Amino acid sequence: MTDNFRDFTGGLESPATHLVETSPSDTGDLPVTSRALNVGTAGTLRVTTIGGTTATVYIAAGIPFPVRVTRIWQTGTTATGIVVMY
Template identity: 65%
Template sequence: MADIFESYTTGLESPATHLVAVVPSDTTDLDQASRALNTATSGTVQITTVSGTIATVFVNAGTTFPVRATRIWQTGTTATNIVAMY
């Protein structure tokens, strides 16, 4: 399959090129900081951002929530089937 965009530089405004299922953990960081998150069910997601801020945010199911997260916490997270996009 041809990819007419393969020679373009990927930036933060570009569509995600990798999708990784997230298992929330109170002790383990993501392998790579996210560009955004998506959830299958609406709910709260406790995150640590690349700046080190820890916050609990509400994410609507099926929407892209732009955030540079390094950890998705099990504690404080009620949303399910979380996908990190980068």
């Protein structure tokens, strides 16, 4: 496969190169900080950002939501099919 962009350095505005399906947890952080989140079923996500703030946000299904988070909380999360993009 040809990768026409292999010689370019990726930045925060670049598309994600890794996708990880994840489950929310009230006790554990994500293994890697997100670049964006995506969900299969719309709903709320209670998240802690890389800056240390915790809030509940609404995420629409199938649309990447650009936010850098370290934790997705089980309590306060109703969205399902969560994919961490980085």
